Amino acid sequence: MLAGWTTVGDMIMIEQMPIFGGYTGGVEETAICDVATTLGSFACFAGNFHLDGPIHIRWGVTTAKETLQVAAYAAAAIDQNTDLLLANQYYPMAGPCTEMCLLETAAQAIVDTASGRELLSGSAAAKGVVQDKTTGMEARIMGDASVATCGMKIEDVNEILNKLVPSYEANFTNAPAGKTFQECYDVKTVKPTQEYLDVYDKAVQSLRDFGLDIKH
């Protein structure tokens, strides 16, 4: 298939999700393999941009501290040495219409933006495995958090993350399942429910309390 797509001039995105805690071991080893495989995707498979997604072997999410760290270090290393186009994808633990889901998504958007990535792709709430448990509101927080992060000093970003990430990681063992799209939106008008808008407001206030100057 790749031979056909490259021959006709299609845009090629290569996706790869390194597993933290798997064959590659700890954060440093996983980041080394992440850099290696990202470079290989461009050098051998004609990639035009690369979609990453470091995933936690215990939790099955991309929003744990270790997987955020792997993504940040790998992106920064490639960003500092090349002009390759780098993306990352989102698999939070909690489901839609929960503050935890929005905070997880915001944390990864902050990390991806600050570490120099070019494209943020998401978000597959509830680990992307439950039918109809994804909505546009999670993409809204991804975009709003990214815009708020652009241009910030890394030191200040880390200070926010050091408070934000532990605030939701403590709930990984009993994360809220959240609601389906049908419960979060009027399916005909495609407008989010007041309940979800209130949850969004609460998440934004929490992000402000952590130090992110987020507007919406």
Added chain:
Amino acid sequence: MVARRYIDVFETYDRFAEGRRIPEKDWDYVIVPENAKMMKERYDLHFGSNIIPDDPDLIDRLFLAGVDMLLSTGIYNSDLGMVLDLDEDELYEGLKMAPKKLKLGRGKDRVTCKARRGNTLRKPIIQGGPTGAPVSEGIFTSMIQSYAQEPTVDTIVSGVLNTVDGHPATTNTPWEIRATHAEIRYVREATRKAGRPGMCI
């Protein structure tokens, strides 16, 4: 040694076919873990507690470790059970072939994905969507519209239809093809309903 040229996907296939034969369990359980550990020690990599790195020297050492890992270990093709090797010049020639920017979408909805270089003021491209999560046929268009109508969203990533015309979209059956075509139709319809028909999907 100067590379003759970058490796294209055809040469990549040949390199795999003529490469080193290695059992998958050796690759997974021995070669990758041992080489990654060796690179960590060789390049003295210790991340510490901060999530985002701010030490340029450490960041460079990680890049060199990744390059070393790729060149010394190769890439494994699990279908063939073979390893492809490439040299440093071939790697960098390949990286030169990669685009520094991409135009995504059509007309007024077109956006440019361009190398950012650190945490610049320019925001990344925001690609909204279920990212491969399963979605019911009856709400597929509305769900995708919920992403397309968000002002910060630039492009769409689709979800996966569980059924098409009520029939399970089973992998490796003709229904999978029909479901894929339906997904594309639904996503296009959703971007039109959001008033952004040229969005990249």
